[in-house]
Each structure stands twice: as C-alpha cells, then as structure tokens.
Amino acid sequence: MIIATWNVNSIKARLDRVIAWLGARNPDALCLQELKTAREAFPFQELQEAGWNVAGAFQPTYNGVAVLSRHPLEEVAVGMDDDDPQARLVATTVRGVRVVSVYVPNGQEVGSEKYAYKLRWLERFRGWLEQERARHPRLVVCGDFNIVPRDGDAHDPRVWQGTVLLNPEVRRHLSSLMDLGLRDVVAERHPEGGPFSWWDYRAASFPRNLGLRIDLLLTTPDLADRCVEVFTDRDQRKGDRPSDHVPVGARFEV
C-alpha cells in the first residue's frame, strides 16, 4: 500500500501534473495541501474521470486539503470541529488505514498573530489526534507540517534557526504529536537528515538545493513496522510550473 503527501500550491494550477503523477505512481492514497480553491471550483470531474475519489476540506484562495484514492473513502471527517474557519484537515479511512491530510499553519513570523494561531492549532490538533489515534490502530498523518524536525532536515540550520519553521517551541509541539505513538518513517530511513521536500521559489533555491524537509508522514508503529520503502519525488520540482513542494510517500506491506 502506497501513501503519499504533496503540497501542490493550487490544484487548478497543478491539475495536469497531479493527474500525470497519480498515473505513474498509482498510490493507494494521496494527501494534498494548499488546494487554494472553493469546493465549487475544485476539479472533481477531471479527477473522477481519471479514476480518483476525493474527500476534501475547501475554502477560496487559501489552504484546502484533500485525500485522493481509487478505493472507497470511508468515514470522512472534515476539520477538527464544526467552527473551524480554515480548511486545514481532512481524514478518511482507506483499506483499513486512517489517513489524515493536514496543512499546519505557517505562522509567518515568530511573535505574530499568525504564529500564535500556529501554536494554538498544533495544540488543538494534539487533542483531536489523541482521540483519533485511540479509535484507529492503523493511522498515518500526512502533510505540510511547516516544521523542520531535525537540523539535518535543513540545508543550513543556522539560517533557519529561530524562524517559524525551525525553533525549539515548534519542535516541542511536533514531539508532543509523536509522543502519541507516531513515527516519522522518512526520518527513520534517513538518519543523516533529509531528503528535502520544499525549496523556495525565490533566489534559485532549487538549483542551489537550499531546501527543507517539512512534508512528513507520521504513522502508528504497526504501519511503521510494515514500511518497506520511502520516496521523495524530487523530479516534480523540475519542468514547467512546478509546486514549491514535491511528493513524499511510503510503501507499506499491509
């Protein structure tokens, strides 16, 4: 079973690329982030015609997350609670695995209102995930965490230290999530750090490989023990109109 995550930075701008990638990789589930479109304008028809079911949380212009699969999408949950104005979480069960697609707030700048929202969101997410995990022995949280887990996950940690993406406070929040009994399957196969999943569009960051690993798959131990391969599709940062993130995934023998 292959499960992957990809921050596409607009599904409409990336639709051809996403459909081509789905056909080539044929994952059992793909988690998407930054759809940047209202439900009314989401390309359900194109994806359905290509064979993909969709469970999503939508809002115009910003955020938006989805899970795509050829299999039935069971027990869809949109958002952590009913009064969540930002579309940052969707969960569904695929072939007995609880799949959660998240887009953690970026936080913009330490000390800002957006950073306070990021920390509050992570706090709420921990509470939500604790309950979800209790209900689902096989669970994977996929998404853009906007947190650099280890120094080795940054091209130059000194440059990023103290930013919203890399500081002790956000790392404590990530550890707190993992303390619920979740494992970073990509990190376990790359103890030296990396591979990067995001490069800034600016300043020729990709050709200079000034990247970060911020797109993660956290799984319950049951799945982590069955993980036989992880991948980061770096080629998806190349060519015409790439996202600034690339797909990250894992194959599990279940």
Next chain:
DNA sequence: ATGGTAGTTTGACTA
C-alpha cells in the same frame, strides 16, 4: 534589513 517568485486575482495577501 531587504528582496528574490508564485498563486489567486487584478491589489494585496500568503507563503
């Protein structure tokens, strides 16, 4: 300290 690019949208915001 700032700017560099991209997407949505067509001005300003978010990343």
